[in-house]
Amino acid sequence: MSRVTRCLVTAVLIALSVIMVEPHSSVRAATTAPSRCLLRPALQLAPTDPPSAPAQPNRCTILAIGDSVGLDLGIGLTREFANQKAVALVSRGVISTGLVHDSFYNWPAHLTNYLSRWHPDVVVVCVGANDHSPIYTNGRSVPLLTLPWQAAYQARIRQIANIVHRYGAQIVWVGVPVSSTG
Incomplete structure (x- = not known):
């Protein structure tokens, strides 16, 4: 395993024990439920969609999503957890994607499908490598790193986090x- 992959895997493993993106205040909290994974959330959110298939007892399902860096992270996590029967890892990275150009690959729509299909306990997100350009919102381009760009980008991050929380999963956001540059 390369040094970069080892670093990413280590970062995620550390993050799995300490970091969660908090749900937006409009997302309703339910009672705390026991978790099969490393994280013990302060609150567990009730799914808003039809009930999922029963999870296998004592098995933690992790969904890793993201751009090309997230794809590499998913490969590293798959290797790292390959011999751990208590962990099922699903990796769904897509090259050349991000949150800025949602017309190319709409992460919220695909994430909803992934959550319905695999019912993960934890979702690891790694995007941003391709998000170094203007963001398109409400049919117009917003210049990179301006306050409106930051607000629009933050709204897309919050949208991803809220989708994950609505399905009752925990989220770990891994920075790029x-x-x-030279």
Whole structure:
């Protein structure tokens, strides 16, 4: 395993024990439920969609999604958890995607399908490597890193987090590694 992959895997494993994206205040909290995974959330959210298939007892399902960096992270996590029967890992990274250009690949729509199909306990998200351009919202382009761009990007992050929480899963958001520009 390469050094970069090892670092990403280590970061995710650490994040699995300490980091969660909090749901928006409009997302209704339910009673705390026992978790089969490493995280013990402060609150568990009730799914708004039809009930999912029963999860296998004592098995934690992790869904790893993201752009090409997220794809590499999913590969590393798959290797890392390959011999752990208590963990089922599903990796769904898509090259050249992100949150800025949702007309190319709509992460919220695909995420909803993934959650319905695999019913994960934890969703690991790694996007951002391709999000270094203007964001399109309400039919117009918003310049990169302006306050309106930041607000629109934050709204897309919150949308992803709220979808995950509505399905009763926990979310771990992994930042894109810093790389040199020259």
